Amino acid sequence: MNQILYHYESAFAPYIEGLIRQKKADGFIYDYEAYILKTFDLFCLDNGYVNPLITRDIAMKWAIQRESEGINYRNQRVSFLRQLSLYMNSMGINSYIPRFTPSEAVTVPHILNQEELQALFKEVDTYLPNDSKWQRFAMEYQLLFRLYYCCGMRLSEGCNLEKKDVDLENGVLTIRRSKGRKDRLVHMADDLTALCRKYLQKITSLLPDTIWFFPGRTPEKHIDKTSIDKKFKQLWAMTRYASKCDKEPTVHALRHTFVVNRMNKWMAEGISLDVMMPYLSRYLGHSGIEGTQYY
Secondary structure: OOOOOOOOOOOOHHHHHHHHHHHHHOOOOOHHHHHHHHHHHHHHHHOOOOOOOOOHHHHHHHOOOOOOOOHHHHHHHHHHHHHHHHHHHHOOOOOOOOOOOOOOOOOOOOOOOHHHHHHHHHHHHHOOOOOHHHOHHHHHHHHHHHHHHHHOOOHHHHHOOEHHHEEOOOOEEEEOOOOOOOOEEEEOOHHHHHHHHHHHHHHHHHOOOOOEOOEOOOOOOEOOHHHHHHHHHHHHHOOOOHHHOOOOOOOHHHHHHHHHHHHHHHHHOOOOHHHHHHHHHHHHOOOOHHHHHOO
């Protein structure tokens, strides 16, 4: 994974850079935190802070919740400033340490790195049920898990797809009655669309009368999301990373990983997240930009 570098210019630049070096040396990716600390760096420049000391006034002004952000995103910003203050205190600089702030309960998901993704999809692509009558599920898993990762879909959204919802000419999925009872369009990459074409030909030859893109054990019903969740856990457990992971991922981790990787790619390319966030929010089916800012 390419390292994302930012140029810090405020009075706090040496300490921000030192904190990032320390975190990366400890094994943390710390790219998202580096981005937030860059916004703090710009905040300090805009407000004319020239003394490299985090005071209570600086911390309180930084902690003000903006109109465009949710409480969780605001609390993340404060927590990253807290880490910087702790680092500066370890250097002998008596900086103000912001308190932990109350927040809605949020479970931090496991974001799969490139090696974990490769290991997972190796298991997905080589899996074959023992009973021949269920072997069609092998190809369903191969495509369905790719849709979760490549399109950031929710668990139920993939399971509920009907054949009529998959536009293979234009590479567009229609997600109906999703969270918040909203419909939306999800565009696919060309190679993923090509996989969908091959898959549809095969599943139609096996089950010509089903309306579902991913039929379940009974073709009159779609594949069950509970069984997909269990299958993901089974396949993940077969990877060499399962025993080393401190937090077991779920199917939804593929959606989270899609979002984080997409945001990191934009940052690496110098594309403004402020510009792209509304588009990403619509693509994911969030009710507002605050849901996307959580990442």
